[in-house]
Amino acid sequence: MTLALGCIADDYTGASDLANTLTRAGLRTVQTIGVPADDLALPEVDAVVVSLKSRSIEPGLAVSRSRAAEKWLRGRSASHVLFKICSTFDSTDAGNIGPVMDALRADCGEAVVLVTPAFPETGRTVYQGNLFVGAVPLNESPLKDHPLNPMHDSNLVRVLTRQSRTQVGLVDLATVTRGADAVRARLAELAGKGIGAAVIDAVFDRDLETISLVAAEHRLSVGASGIGLGLARALVSTGKVKPASASSDAGAVVGGPAACLAGSCSQATLQQIANAERAMPVLHLDPEQIVAGTSETERALAWARPRLADGPVLIASSATPEAVAAVQARHGRDAAGHAIEQAMADIAEGLAGAGVRRLVVAGGETSGAVVDRLKIPGFLVGVEIAPGVPVLRAVGAEKGGMLLALKSGNFGGPAFFTDALRLMR
8 A cells, every 4th residue: 555645643532523524525535443453454655644533542552552542654655644633723731742742753854843723714713823713812712611621822823832842833824825945944943943843824725725735745744634645645645545535434324222411511512412302312411420420321321222223323422511520629630531431432332332333522532532441443524424434334343334424523513413423324
């Protein structure tokens, strides 16, 4: 296999978002769960997105997993590797964006790395190094209440400086608007000063096109699906990749019972759950009881099994930021988060055992726990349900044929769950 583009994503829903973006741009794309085993049969593709559950784990472990993924991708002739992060730069002052970037930069010998989570199509823009979510700075958006990685600083130069061993500079919008040559000159200037990473502004789609032309000349970049889209377009426009469409195999009919799991506590997901109650049975779990023991898992499966024959069900551990904060205060942030993730994974395993073959999962950490538990090594990318969320067909799954949708908390419209199930046949 010879890859035109290699990608390492720090969570599973972000990987699906990127895989969907690359597919829309014409790249034949496979999403793998972790570094693929040597015996995993993958089709001939243009891009592989290696999904890691590394966003919120111990930095050293995130680094080692990311380095292994890069080694695998370089071994398939990927000349450029994109380290895909969330468009809201979810991380703490300890990482993991900075430590992983530093390690990958050292491994590939890159002098200076372009960094931008901008994706104007989804309302994520960067100006003077500050990340905006829609019309508000990151630190004024709902991300300030993220249960694992609350974001209290919108200035990405400052955020990344606190995480990285290298100096971090800025390529401002005025430079970007002057074109690729101006960006190249600015990067050379920063590299000459020993600066190893450059946050780059992007407000419009055309800015990403300029950035991606320059990024493609380097061995490594860091960003969200926006820069992935630019890289894919550059590969197609230069003739390095012949444009293709989403795999028809990914849309093959699976049938059987369907279910939805929601672990995200974002405002968007909470609204989507409320809307779903008009279309299907919904069970709300008690986060306090989840942390206390296994009774909520058993209750959820006992509730779901007799209902599956009549149509899809939704099981939600999602709660308001206030309720989540209260549970974290009593049990600790990491302990509470781990307990809820593992409970949702237990429920997913039980649902699959009951015959569920179409599964919609909301929440990045929840999706990671579920896919790991179901031991799914990879996905073919199918049709788009909502921006950044495709239908995924499992490759090599122990449970056989399955269709999944893995949704980041803030993605999708109010009717996301019913929209997803309508496209997952």
